Amino acid sequence: MFKKILIANRGEIAVRVIRTCREMGIAAVALYDKSDFDSLHVRLADECVPVDSRAAFMDGELILKIAREKGADAIHPGYGFLAERPDFIEACAQANITFIGPAASVTERLLDKLRTLDMAREAGFDTVQNSPATYDANNLAVVQAAAAELSYPLVVKSALGGRGRGERLVRNLAQLPDALRRALVESRAVFGTERVYLEEAILPAHQVGVQILADRQGSVIHLGEREGSLLHSNQKLIEESPAPCLSQSQREAMWQTAVELARLFNYENAGTVEFLVDGDGRFYFSEFKARIQVEHPITEEITGVDLVREQILIAAGQPLRWQQADIRLRGCSILCRISAEDPWQDYMPSPGRLSRVRLPGGPGVRVDTYVYTGCRIPAQYDPLIAKLIVVAEDRAHSVERLRRALEDFALIGVPTNLPLVQRILQADSFIEGCYDTSFLAHSFETAVSANHLRDLAVAAAVYYLRRNQLLNPTMPERFQSGWHRDSRRLPQ
Numbered sequence: 001m002f003k004k005i006l007i008a009n010r011g012e013i014a015v016r017v018i019r020t021c022r023e024m025g026i027a028a029v030a031l032y033d034k035s036d037f038d039s040l041h042v043r044l045a046d047e048c049v050p051v052d053s054r055a056a057f058m059d060g061e062l063i064l065k066i067a068r069e070k071g072a073d074a075i076h077p078g079y080g081f082l083a084e085r086p087d088f089i090e091a092c093a094q095a096n097i098t099f100i101g102p103a104a105s106v107t108e109r110l111l112d113k114l115r116t117l118d119m120a121r122e123a124g125f126d127t128v129q130n131s132p133a134t135y136d137a138n139n140l141a142v143v144q145a146a147a148a149e150l151s152y153p154l155v156v157k158s159a160l161g162g163r164g165r166g167e168r169l170v171r172n173l174a175q176l177p178d179a180l181r182r183a184l185v186e187s188r189a190v191f192g193t194e195r196v197y198l199e200e201a202i203l204p205a206h207q208v209g210v211q212i213l214a215d216r217q218g219s220v221i222h223l224g225e226r227e228g229s230l231l232h233s234n235q236k237l238i239e240e241s242p243a244p245c246l247s248q249s250q251r252e253a254m255w256q257t258a259v260e261l262a263r264l265f266n267y268e269n270a271g272t273v274e275f276l277v278d279g280d281g282r283f284y285f286s287e288f289k290a291r292i293q294v295e296h297p298i299t300e301e302i303t304g305v306d307l308v309r310e311q312i313l314i315a316a317g318q319p320l321r322w323q324q325a326d327i328r329l330r331g332c333s334i335l336c337r338i339s340a341e342d343p344w345q346d347y348m349p350s351p352g353r354l355s356r357v358r359l360p361g362g363p364g365v366r367v368d369t370y371v372y373t374g375c376r377i378p379a380q381y382d383p384l385i386a387k388l389i390v391v392a393e394d395r396a397h398s399v400e401r402l403r404r405a406l407e408d409f410a411l412i413g414v415p416t417n418l419p420l421v422q423r424i425l426q427a428d429s430f431i432e433g434c435y436d437t438s439f440l441a442h443s444f445e446t447a448v449s450a451n452h453l454r455d456l457a458v459a460a461a462v463y464y465l466r467r468n469q470l471l472n473p474t475m476p477e478r479f480q481s482g483w484h485r486d487s488r489r490l491p492q
Contacts, residue, residue, distance in 0.1 A: 001316055002026055002074040002098070006067045007041070008057060009078030011370045012387060013294075014041035017076050020308040029070050031057065035378035040370040057081040060088040064095055074098040074315060076308075080382070083291040084111060100315040102268050102290050110265060110288045111160050114197055120285045123264055125257060127285045128276060131198040134159040137184050140177060143198065147176055150200050156180055158187035159195035166190060167234045169201060202284070204436040206245040206277040207231070209289070210258035211299045213270055213310055215320045220262045222255045223299045223307075224329045226272075229437045230424065232347070237417075237440070238424065239295040240334040241302055244395065244433030245277055254283055261285060270296075270311050294337070294387070297368060301333040301391040331391050332398040336406075338369075338386040340377045342415035350414040351379035360408035364391045364401055377414060385416070399431060 004027040007014045014030060018041055021028040030045030033056050042048050049066050053059040060082055067075055075097055077083040089104035101107070110116055114134065121127045131146040147154055147170070156179050158166025166187035168179035180196065188194050211223040227243030228236035242251065258273035265288060272289040296307050305322065313321070341347045357373045369386035371377065377385060390405055392398040406422050429435045 002312065004029060004046075004070065004072045005074045005076055005100070005312070006063070006070065006072040007031065007045070007076050007078065008063050008082055009076070009080070010036055010039060010041060010057065010381065011384070012368045013078035013292075014039075015044060015370050016368055017078060017308055018044045020306060020312070024309065024312065026312070029066070029072055031063065031066070033057075035376070035380060038375055040372060040375070060085065060091060064088075064091055064097065067097055068095060072097065074100055074312075076100040076311070077291070079291050079294060086111070098315050100269070100311050102271065106265060106267060107290045110290045113157070113159060113287055116265070116288060117285070119264065120261060125261065125285050126282070128202065129200040134195040134197045135180075136194045136196075137181070140180065143180060144173065144176060146198055147173070150198055153201040153203060155199045155201050156183040156196050157199055158183065158191055158193065159197055160187070160191040160193045166196065202276045202278045204279050204438060205229070206243070206436050207236070207274065207286075208243045208246065208254065208277055208283065209272040209274045209293070209295075210255055211270070211272055211296070211307075212258060212262045212267065213305075213307075213314070213320060213322070214262050214267045215314050216268055216317060217319045219320045219323075220259050220267070221320065221322055221324045221327060222258055223303050223305060223327055225251055225254060226295055226298050228295060229435060230430075230439055231437055232440055236295060236337070238334065238336045238421070238430075239298060240332065240395075240398075241298045242329070242332065245281075245436075247281070250277075250281055250283070257283075257285070261288065269314050270307050294384070295335050297366060297387060297389045298333040298335045301366065301389060302329050302331055303327055304330075331393045332395040333389060333391040334395075334398050334402050335387055335389045336402065336421045337384055337417075338388060338409070338411070338421070339383040339417050340385050340414050341383045341417055343417050343420040345415070347417075349379065349383045350416070351377045351383075352414040353377075354411060354413040356410060356412040358408070358410035359386075360388065360405035362401075362405070362408075364398075365405045366390070371411075385411075395433060399425060 005021055006029040007017050018028045027046040029047045030041050031049055031051050032042045033051050047070060053062050058081055075092055082088045084107055086104040086108040089099045089107060092099040117127045117130055135143045153171045156168045156170060166183050168183045170176050170179045183196050184194050187196060206227060206229045208225050208227050210225045214220040224241055225243050226239050226241045227245060228239040230238040254275060261273050270292050272293050274286045275283040276286050277283045292307060300307055340350045342350055353376050354371055357371055359367045366389040367386055371385050388405055390398055390401040392401050403425050409418060424430055
């Protein structure tokens with residue numbers, strides 16, 4: 001087993017990995033830059049090292065140098081940054097440092113999205129329809145021809161990467177040039193490639209992913225599915241398990257398909273097989289996420305399996321401790337992303353200092369975060385600052401528990417998306433579990449209780465009073481007569 005692990009990441013995922021390392025008796029090395037030095041992951045780690053590089057967490061050469069100097073025998077990449085970089089994974093192998101994730105050859109194969117879809121299609125799996133090649137900024141005429149063959153609406157997608165980056169929905173020919181340009185710019189910025197491809201858009205659609213664990217000995221199991229159809233900027237805002245869009249027979253078929261796809265790609269470690277589900281309930285393989293995902297705590301809550309621990313054990317060469325029959329899916333779990341951004345100002349990021357933090361608690365409530373009272377939120381990273389996860393025996397109870405936990409949550413100092421998430425939970429379509437990927441693209445009505453209106457009126461009255469007294473201070477009338485006045489009179 002590893003004695004020391006370097007976490008090549010920051011924020012809440014670094015905190016998450018450090019806590020499992022501590023439970024396993026493994027020393028953890030944290031990385032930070034000058035804007036992130038007071039993050040919680042820095043305080044919890046056994047050792048902390050600054051990343052003095054303009055590339056910061058993307059500087060694989062520097063991170064490997066730190067790992068060697070600190071005597072780390074493994075690196076956990078979390079998600080994002082270097083988690084899906086075959087060159088970095090290969091460099092770890094050359095340095096005799098274990099990368100906690102799939103091998104470089106597997107990651108490289110799965111990053112080539114067209115090749116992945118072709119392999120799955122040739123093996124007999126249903127996949128989304130896509131263009132036969134990738135394109136760059138100089139191929140507009142070719143892209144237009146390929147789009148005409150696929151038919152609109154369609155999606156322009158980055159040829160590499162994931163996490164919803166480099167994707168644009170195109171409804172007609174007039175939108176294609178701008179969508180192509182924007183997708184290429186984002187793909188270059190995030191993934192370092194100026195290649196995109198086209199994919200037929202499934203509308204309405206549900207995004208469902210199946211969590212996979214696979215070891216080096218060839219064992220593969222699934223841990224249920226998660227639905228992440230509530231999207232903002234192609235990123236999942238709320239995700240839940242089990243998926244409300246699936247029947248039991250559909251989810252069992254999807255589980256089996258995911259396991260077969262993992263075997264097809266010789267996958268190892270933790271990963272997620274992503275599917276799109278159309279309005280008729282048919283599902284299509286979309287892509288394979290070769291890493292742990294932001295939403296993995298949902299799976300942990302309904303299975304009781306620590307996915308980070310399993311990642312570490314698999315990377316150490318140990319066989320899976322679980323067989324499929326051992327996995328029991330219990331209850332319903334829902335996760336929402338809490339981000340430092342203002343939904344009412346076009347989701348503008350809001351870095352700064354949190355003057356007050358109060359985290360919710362109680363039965364079935366979990367918060368994964370790196371913030372605390374007085375902590376600074378840096379400007380240059382993803383605005384995700386916390387993940388709120390609840391679990392209960394059924395979906396109705398889980399929704400109510402999430403509502404209560406959101407009311408308990410206090411983040412004061414910067415604008416956050418907490419009010420938006422609270423509003424979503426009041427929407428009838430969410431309460432009924434009848435939503436798809438277009439949910440946030442349209443306005444939605446929510447019921448407002450009389451108590452809520454009363455509280456708003458009180459808050460407005462108090463604010464008005466305080467503001468006016470600040471500008472025009474007055475002495476309350478009861479202090480201007482009687483003994484109050486006499487007591488302040490100087491002796492004659």
